Structures are given as C-alpha cells and as structure tokens.
Amino acid sequence: QGCKTSLTMASNNHFNQPPMDEYESPVAPEPEEYMEEPGELVASMPAPYAADTAASLQTLEKDVMAKGGSGDKAAVPGAVAANEASRLDTRIAAKNAANPTSRPTEVSEVGASRQSHLSALETRINAKGAANEKETGTQKTMMSEKEPEMEKVHEPDYEEMPPEKENVAIEKPDTYHDKEPDEKMDQTPAPSHPMEMPAQSTTVAARGMVNEPDVEFGTVGGGTTAVQEKLAVAELVSPDEDDAFIPAAVEYDPDSKPPLYTNRKFRLYGIVAIVLVVVVIVAVSVSVARSVKKETFIAPTFAPTQSRQTLDILAALEPIVGGAELDFDPELSLEELDSPQAKAAKWIIAHDPRQLTEKDSNLVQRYILAIFYFSTSLDRPWRSCNPPVGDEEDTCVFTLLHPNRNWVNVTSIRWLSEYVECSWAGVICDDKGIVQALDCYGNDLAGTIPVELAELTYIQSIGLFNNGLRGPLPPVLGSLKNLINLELHANALTGSIPTEYWNNPDILRINLGSNFLTGKIPPEITRVEKIKGLFLFDCALSGSIPGSIGDFDALSFLRLQGNKFTGAIPTEFGQLTKLHELFIYNNDLREGIPSELGLLVDLDDLRIQDNPNLGGTIPEELWNLTNLRKIYFWSCSLTGQITSGVGKLTKMYHFIPRKNSFTGAIVPDYVNMPTLRLLWLHFNNFTGPVPDELCTKSPPIQDITADCRAVTREVAKNPCACCYACCDDQCRVVTTDTGRQLLPWEE
Numbered sequence: 001q002g003c004k005t006s007l008t009m010a011s012n013n014h015f016n017q018p019p020m021d022e023y024e025s026p027v028a029p030e031p032e033e034y035m036e037e038p039g040e041l042v043a044s045m046p047a048p049y050a051a052d053t054a055a056s057l058q059t060l061e062k063d064v065m066a067k068g069g070s071g072d073k074a075a076v077p078g079a080v081a082a083n084e085a086s087r088l089d090t091r092i093a094a095k096n097a098a099n100p101t102s103r104p105t106e107v108s109e110v111g112a113s114r115q116s117h118l119s120a121l122e123t124r125i126n127a128k129g130a131a132n133e134k135e136t137g138t139q140k141t142m143m144s145e146k147e148p149e150m151e152k153v154h155e156p157d158y159e160e161m162p163p164e165k166e167n168v169a170i171e172k173p174d175t176y177h178d179k180e181p182d183e184k185m186d187q188t189p190a191p192s193h194p195m196e197m198p199a200q201s202t203t204v205a206a207r208g209m210v211n212e213p214d215v216e217f218g219t220v221g222g223g224t225t226a227v228q229e230k231l232a233v234a235e236l237v238s239p240d241e242d243d244a245f246i247p248a249a250v251e252y253d254p255d256s257k258p259p260l261y262t263n264r265k266f267r268l269y270g271i272v273a274i275v276l277v278v279v280v281i282v283a284v285s286v287s288v289a290r291s292v293k294k295e296t297f298i299a300p301t302f303a304p305t306q307s308r309q310t311l312d313i314l315a316a317l318e319p320i321v322g323g324a325e326l327d328f329d330p331e332l333s334l335e336e337l338d339s340p341q342a343k344a345a346k347w348i349i350a351h352d353p354r355q356l357t358e359k360d361s362n363l364v365q366r367y368i369l370a371i372f373y374f375s376t377s378l379d380r381p382w383r384s385c386n387p388p389v390g391d392e393e394d395t396c397v398f399t400l401l402h403p404n405r406n407w408v409n410v411t412s413i414r415w416l417s418e419y420v421e422c423s424w425a426g427v428i429c430d431d432k433g434i435v436q437a438l439d440c441y442g443n444d445l446a447g448t449i450p451v452e453l454a455e456l457t458y459i460q461s462i463g464l465f466n467n468g469l470r471g472p473l474p475p476v477l478g479s480l481k482n483l484i485n486l487e488l489h490a491n492a493l494t495g496s497i498p499t500e501y502w503n504n505p506d507i508l509r510i511n512l513g514s515n516f517l518t519g520k521i522p523p524e525i526t527r528v529e530k531i532k533g534l535f536l537f538d539c540a541l542s543g544s545i546p547g548s549i550g551d552f553d554a555l556s557f558l559r560l561q562g563n564k565f566t567g568a569i570p571t572e573f574g575q576l577t578k579l580h581e582l583f584i585y586n587n588d589l590r591e592g593i594p595s596e597l598g599l600l601v602d603l604d605d606l607r608i609q610d611n612p613n614l615g616g617t618i619p620e621e622l623w624n625l626t627n628l629r630k631i632y633f634w635s636c637s638l639t640g641q642i643t644s645g646v647g648k649l650t651k652m653y654h655f656i657p658r659k660n661s662f663t664g665a666i667v668p669d670y671v672n673m674p675t676l677r678l679l680w681l682h683f684n685n686f687t688g689p690v691p692d693e694l695c696t697k698s699p700p701i702q703d704i705t706a707d708c709r710a711v712t713r714e715v716a717k718n719p720c721a722c723c724y725a726c727c728d729d730q731c732r733v734v735t736t737d738t739g740r741q742l743l744p745w746e747e
Contacts, residue, residue, distance in 0.1 A: 313349055316358040317367055320455055321345075340374035340450060347374075353418035365435055366421045368452045372438070373415050376445040376469065383444035385425035387416035394418065398425040399442050407442065428461075437461035441487070445469055449488075451476050461485040465511065469493060473512070475500045482506075489513040489535060497536075502527045511535035513559065521546050530554055537583065538562035545584070547572040559583040561607065566590070569608070574599040585609040585632065592616020593633075598624050604651075607632040614638070618657075623648045630654045634680075638662065647672035658705070659683040666718065668693045670701070681706045682727040686718055695722030 314326050325341035334351070337343045348356065348367050356363045377386070385396040398412040412425035422429035428437035435456050445467035453462065454476035460483060469491040477486065478500025486501075489511045496519030497512060507528055513535045520543035521536070528534075532554050541563040549558065550572025556579060565587040573582070574596025582603060589611040597606070598621025606625070608614065609632045617640035618633075628649050638660040647669030649655070655670070658680040668691035670676060679694070682705045690706050702724070709726035710716040720726065 312358045313356075313363070314345065316363060317345055317348075320364060320367065320452055321371070340371050340378070340447075341452070343374040344370035347416065352416075354420075362421065362433060364455065368450075368455050369421050369424070369427065369435070370416060371450050371452045375450040376440075376447040376467075378448075379446040379468075380444070382415075382440075383442075385412060385414050385443070388414050396425060400439075401441060430458075434458050437463070439463040440467070442466040449474050449477075449493075453477065454479055456480075458482055461487075463487040464491070466490045471495075473498055473501070473517075477501070478503050480504070484508045487511040489515065489537075491515055493517065495519075497522075499524045505529050507531060509533040509535075513537035513539065513562075515539055517541060523548065525549065526551060528552075533557040535559045536563070540564060542566070544568075545570055545589075549573070550575040552576065553578070555579060557581045561585045561587065563587055568592075569594055569597075571596045573597060576600060577602065579603055581605045583607045585611065587611055589614050593619060593622070593638075595619035595621045598622050600625060602627060604628055605630045608636060609634045609656075611636050618642065620645055625649070627651060629675075632656050634658045634660065636660060642667065644669045646670065649673060650675075652676050654678040656680045657684065661685055663687070666690055666706070670694055671697050674699070677702045679704050681718070682725075683707070688718065690718055690720035690723060692721065695720075 318326055321341040325339055326345055328337055328342040328346070330346075330349075332346075334343050334346055337346055344367055347370050348363070352366070352370075354366075356366060373387075376382070383399075385398050388394055392414075394414050394417040395411055396414050397409050399407055400410055401407055413419050413423045415424045417424070420433070421427055422433055422435070426438060426440040426443075427435060428439065430436050436458065437460060438453070438456075439461065441463050442465070445464065447469065448471040449464070449469055451474045453459070454474070457480065459480060462477070462483065463485070465487045467490070469488070470493065472495035473488070473493055475498035477483070478498055481504060483504060484507055486507065486509065490513070493512070493515040495517065497517060499522050501510065502522065502524040505527055508530060509532060510528070511533065514537065517536075517539040519541060521541065523546065525546060526548045529552065531552050533556065534549070534552075535557070537559040538561065541560075543565065544567035545560060545565050547570035549555070550570055553575075555576050558573075558576070558579060558581065561583045563586075565584075567589065568591035569584060569589055571594045573579075574594070576582075577600065579600050580602055582597075582600070582605070585607045586609070589608070590613050592615055593608065597603075598619060601624075603625050604627045606628060607630070612635055614636040615638070617638060620643065623643075623645035626648055629651050630653055631649075632654070634656055635658075638657070640662065641664035642657060642662055644667045646655070646667065650673060652673040653675050655673070655676065656678065660683075662684040664686065665688045666681060666686050670679060671693045676697075679701050680703075681690075684707070686707070690704065690708065694701060694704060700722075704720065704723045705725040705727070706718040706720050706723050707727045708716045708718050708720040708723050709728045711728035716726070716728075
C-alpha cells in the first residue's frame with residue numbers, strides 16, 4: 001500500500017550521443033518487460049553485481065512470500081526491501097574494496113539498477129499475496145483502486161528534472177568545465193549543447209545511496225564504457241506524498257508532442273522570425289526613401305494609377321493656378337489636354353519618373369517649370385533639350401551665349417526627364433535646390449510666358465531672349481523682389497510695358513528690346529534707382545525720353561534706339577557720369593546735341609545717327625570725351641564745321657559724320673588718332689582735298705571714304721589719293737576705285 005512506481009530511462013552513452021529532438025517521442029519499453037521473473041532481472045544487471053543480487057533476491061522472495069502467504073496484512077514489503085538493500089550495499093562495498101582496479105560504478109547507476117529490480121519484484125509479491133486473501137473479490141477491487149497503473153513516460157530533459165522530494169539532494173559539480181581530465185578517463189570532449197550535459201548523481205539517504213566524492217561525470221577508466229544496458233528504476237513513495245505531483249507518473253502517450261508555444265526552441269525561432277520580418281520591412285522602406293531623395297532618380301515612366309490620383313497633389317497645386325485649371329478629366333492624355341497648367345499637372349501625377357507627393361518641398365517648383373515648358377512649346381517643340389521620347393538619352397546639346405558674345409554648344413539634360421529639375425538645360429539652382437535663374441535663350445521657344453513664373457519667388461535672373469515668345473508681358477513678373485536681371489528681348493511680345501516692372505528698386509538690368517511693344521515710358525521708371533542697364537530698343541515706343549533717367553547714378557548702358565521718340569535729347573543725361581553707351585539713334589529727336597553730353601567722361605560709344613530732324617552743330621565740349629571710341633552721327637542734318645578739337649579723341653576707332661551738311665576744310669588732326677580705322681566723310685559739303693597726312697599715317701586708316709569722284713564736274717569736291725571709296729559730286733553713285741558699288745549701310 002502507498003507504493004507508486006515510475007519509469008526512468010538511463011543510457012550508458014548519454015554523454016556521447018546528440019541530444020534527442022524535443023519533438024521526437026522516446027520509445028519506452030512496455031511495462032511488462034520489467035515484470036519478468038527475478039532471474040531475467042538479474043541477467044540484465046551488470047556482471048559484477050549479478051551474483052550478489054540474485055542471492056539477495058531469492059532470500060527476499062522467500063521471506064516476503066512467507067509473510068504474505070500467511071495473510072499478515074501488517075507486513076510491509078518496503079521494509080523487507082530496505083533490509084535487503086542494506087545487506088546488498090554492504091556486499092557491494094566489500095567487493096569494491098577487494099577489487100580496487102575494477103571499473104568504479106557510479107552510485108546512481110548501481111543504486112538505480114538494484115532498486116529497480118527490487119521494486120519490480122516487490123510489486124509481483126504484493127500481487128501474489130493479495131490473491132490468498134479471504135475476500136478475494138473485495139481485495140482485488142480495493143487493490144486495483146489504490147494501486148496506480150504503470151505508466152509510460154519519457155525521460156525528462158536536463159532542464160526538466162522532477163522536483164526534489166524531502167530526502168533527495170541534488171549535487172551539481174561546480175568545476176565541470178574547468179576540471180582537468182583524469183588520465184584513466186576517456187578523452188571525450190565536453191558536450192557543446194546544453195542538452196548534452198550529463199545527469200547529476202543524487203544522494204538518497206533513505207535508500208542508502210551516497211555519492212562518493214571522487215566520482216567524476218563521464219566515462220571512467222581505460223576507455224571502458226559505462227553500463228551497457230538501459231535500466232528501469234522503481235521508486236518507493238511514502239503515503240505522505242500521495243498528493244504530490246510526480247512528473248514521472250504522468251501517462252505516457254507515444255504520439256503526443258509538447259505544445260509549440262511552451263517549447264523553448266519554438267519561442268526562440270518565433271522571436272527570430274519576427275525580428276527578421278521587421279528588419280526586412282525597415283530595410284525596404286529605407287531603400288525606397290533613399291532612392292526617392294537621391295539626386296538623380298532612375299525610374300521608367302508609367303501610366304497613371306488610381307493611388308497617385310487620390311493623393312492631395314492637386315490640392316497642393318491649386319493655390320498656384322486655381323481650381324479651374326486643374327478641373328480636367330484624369331483619363332485624358334497629355335495631348336488631349338488644352339491648357340499648359342493641366343498638362344503639367346497630368347505629367348506630375350502620372351508621367352514624372354520622380355513621382356513626387358504633396359509632401360515634397362520641390363513639388364511646386366517642378367510643377368511651375370513643367371508649366372513653363374508646355375506654355376512655350378504649344379506651336380512646336382524646342383530646338384533642343386525637349387523631353388526624352390522612347391529610348392532617347394536624357395542628355396542633349398544646348399546652345400549658350402558665351403560672355404565674349406559667341407554662341408557655344410554644351411551638353412546638358414533634357415527637360416521633363418528623370419533628373420532633378422535643377423539639372424535641366426538652362427535651369428540654375430543654389431546649393432539648396434531652389435531655382436535662381438532660368439536661361440533658355442536662343443532655343444526657338446514659341447508660346448507665351450506663363451504667369452506662374454512669379455511663384456519662383458527666389459529667382460534672380462530670367463533670360464528668354466532670341467526666341468519666338470508672343471503675347472503681352474506678364475505684369476506679375478514685376479512682383480519678383482529678388483529679380484535683378486530680366487532679358488526678354490528679340491521675341492514677338494506685344495502690348496505696353498507694365499508699370500509693375502518699375503517697382504523693383506533692386507533690379508539691375510531690364511532688356512525688353514526688339515519686341516512689338518508700344519506706349520510711353522511711364523514716370524514710375526524712376527523707381528528702378530539701381531538700374532545699370534536699360535534696354536528698350538527697336539520697339540514702337542513713343543513720346544519723349546523722360547529726363548528723370550538722368551537720375552540713375554549707376555546707369556552704364558542706355559539703349560533707346562529704333563523707337564518713335566520725339567523731342568529733345570534730355571540735358572539731364574549729362575548727370576550720367578558712369579554711362580558707357582548712349583544709343584538714341586533712329587528716332588525723331590530734335591533740337592540738336594546738348595553740350596551737357598560733354599560731361600560724360602566715361603562714355604566710349606555715342607550713337608545718335610538717323611535722327612533726320614536733329615539739326616544743330618557739334619558742341620566743342622564733345623571733344624572732351626577722350627574715352628570715346630565710336631561716334632556715329634550720320635543723317636542728323638548737322639551743320640557747321642568739324643574743328644581741330646577732334647584730334648583730342650585719341651582713342652577713336654570709328655568716326656562717321658557722313659550725310660550731313662558740314663562745311664569747311666577736312667582737318668588733318670585725325671592723324672592724332674592712332675587707333676582710327678574708319679573715317680567716313682562723304683555726302684557732306686567739305687571743301688578741299690583729303691589731307692595727304694591721312695594717306696601717309698601709320699598705322700594707316702583702313703577705310704577713308706570722301707566725295708572724291710567727279711561726274712558732272714571737272715574736279716571732285718574732295719580729291720583723295722588714298723580713299724578706299726569715292727562718291728560723285730551729286731551723291732548719286734558711290735563707287736570704289738575698283739568699281740564696286742557700296743552697300744546700303746555704307747551709304
């Protein structure tokens with residue numbers, strides 16, 4: 001009574017075999033294998049102890065059978081077994097002392113083997129004794145209820161050892177890994193896996209099993225292996241422990257496996273898998289983010305998708321162009337859309353390889369430049385650097401105007417390509433990627449200037465000259481407070497100059513020449529007080545030239561030629577002491593040349609020709625402009641004489657007083673001009689020959705033209721021995737000494 005049995009498996013090669021897989025069920029022998037006769041049990045024991053154990057078992061069987069057969073229920077088989085166990089220990093100790101060279105046996109293995117056989121025999125004896133009881137049926141029923149069924153269990157892992165009972169103390173070696181191997185022991189490497197740790201020896205005082213201090217873990221002595229057989233151990237349990245949970249007594253199911261969530265490896269693998277998934281997601285996200293922000297993103301153009309159309313891009317662009325321009329059918333293609341604003345929005349959403357979102361800082365800037373392209377390519381593509389089509393490369397040949405006024409070809413990047421907009425041909429940005437200049441001149445742009453350019457608030461230079469732009473000047477360009485250079489000349493722009501263009505006091509150059517502009521120069525022009533270059537030439541401007549222009553202290557270049565200006569040349573021009581060029585020709589100016597022009601000491605190019613009603617004489621103060629290199633005042637109805645004071649202009653290169661009414665002799669003081677190359681004196685009323693000094697001058701004057709050919713007269717008005725070309729006395733036929741007729745501009 002009160003006896004419970006459990007099975008534990010022990011293997012002699014436990015230290016040399018790999019650990020059993022957690023999910024692999026151990027194969028335990030059926031309980032009947034351990035319920036055989038004592039002889040079979042003894043045969044399975046190690047040889048050194050088989051004889052002693054056999055004798056002890058026979059004696060024990062007789063004693064127990066005698067007591068059990070007599071019906072004495074007070075006899076306890078456990079006490080008999082304990083007595084026999086004590087005698088057996090004494091014999092084993094004596095045998096070990098007599099034969100010290102034999103292989104020591106681990107106490108735990110020997111005790112477990114002996115106790116297993118004794119407990120198995122004891123169980124059989126109890127069953128036989130119970131058969132002799134008077135109340136056979138009742139006793140059988142009671143014994144079957146109290147005696148637990150022999151259960152199959154798997155050997156627990158090292159980490160899953162049964163909990164300690166009251167009289168059991170587990171001893172673990174403190175220096176297992178640090179101990180030097182015994183010379184008599186096999187040099188077996190220490191286990192590398194925690195599941196390969198050797199089972200600790202135990203000390204059970206109640207059962208007479210005591211650890212010997214010199215017993216080592218592992219294989220002992222001369223390479224001889226440990227116990228070769230698997231042993232079954234039956235443990236006695238006191239009645240007080242009847243309610244305790246004994247892991248070894250749990251019913252064994254050979255097909256059962258531990259729950260996955262309780263398995264340590266499963267939990268470890270699960271955590272590792274989750275971490276790997278998170279790492280992959282983060283890596284992909286970072287890779288995509290970096291590829292979007294890199295300077296030259298490479299991606300193919302693709303068709304519009306619903307996800308892109310549902311973004312708030314249109315809402316971000318609406319303040320730029322208004323909702324009406326963006327109210328278009330998203331199913332329409334670029335070619336089917338009408339307005340440049342809608343085309344640009346369609347391109348940004350569906351065709352831009354960079355696929356910007358409303359959160360990108362350069363979305364508006366890229367959109368405005370796309371509007372600019374579609375606005376200036378309505379009639380035809382640009383001459384170069386149009387968007388790539390098909391397999392076209394993103395590079396192109398772009399023409400630039402070199403500072404030396406020569407056109408040069410450079411390699412650049414196409415517009416609306418996959419590159420950032422700052423790399424497109426003619427777009428210049430600062431180091432933060434903000435547009436600073438737009439220089440697309442001479443590229444055959446055809447269309448209108450979009451008002452959206454005013455949204456590039458940090459732009460400083462707009463150069464769109466030498467193109468085919470048409471329409472009025474956008475007044476909003478006058479709101480660009482950072483603009484310092486505006487060059488729109490040589491286009492087909494119409495209308496008047498908006499007064500807003502004169503609101504920026506910091507602008508340095510305005511060039512609106514060679515357009516079809518009309519109207520007058522307004523009084524507001526005085527606001528551009530820092531202006532250095534004012535170019536309003538070859539338009540159809542009318543009215544008088546404002547004298548307030550003379551207040552521009554920094555003005556260096558003033559070109560007002562080719563208009564319909566009338567009135568006098570403002571005397572205030574004498575205040576422009578930094579002026580280098582004064583072009584006021586081809587107008588209808590009157591009242592002669594003011595003497596105040598003689599104050600322009602830095603002037604090097606004076607062109608007042610083709611003002612047929614100007615009249616008057618050349619003031620002597622004009623000869624004080626010693627920096628002058630060119631003077632063009634033909635066809636101005638000038639009279640009087642050209643005095644010897646002209647010799648002060650020692651830097652003169654071109655001196656052209658032709659087609660006026662000058663009188664008097666041709667002075668020889670031109671010889672004081674060492675750099676003079678062109679001297680046109682014809683179509684005047686000079687008298688006398690061309691001085692010989694001019695023919696012998698060194699370096700020579702390359703082109704002297706005079707009235708040196710007589711047609712109806714016997715003698716020419718101005719005979720010349722070295723003139724390149726001669727005119728007749730009636731100025732009807734102009735020929736050279738080779739018979740060549742002069743070109744119209746030479747006349």
